[in-house]
Amino acid sequence: MNLVACPLMNTLIEDAMTLEYLTSNNQWTKNATAGKDFGATATALAVAELEPIGKFNIVGYFPVTKQLVNMFHGRGKGLSEAGAV
Secondary structure, eight states: OOOOOOTTOEEEEEETTTTEEEOTTSOEESOGGGSOOOSSHHHHHHHHTTSSOSEEEEEEEETTTTEEEEEEEEEOOHHHHTTOO
């Protein structure tokens, strides 16, 4: 699924367990405004599937209204698959 990019919406990766967003420097934050905008759902999905997290959501974030819309969900590599102890 690939939605048309909307200039008023940021496409973010959300860790479904912690409800944190991936930032540009590969950190996690509770602040959606600080989350990295991947621009398109397909781009965000490709990155999220490689992240060492379990369940994730691809969300649309509208900074003007601070509204979040869940657009897609899936599973990352998970901590054990990514080599974590």
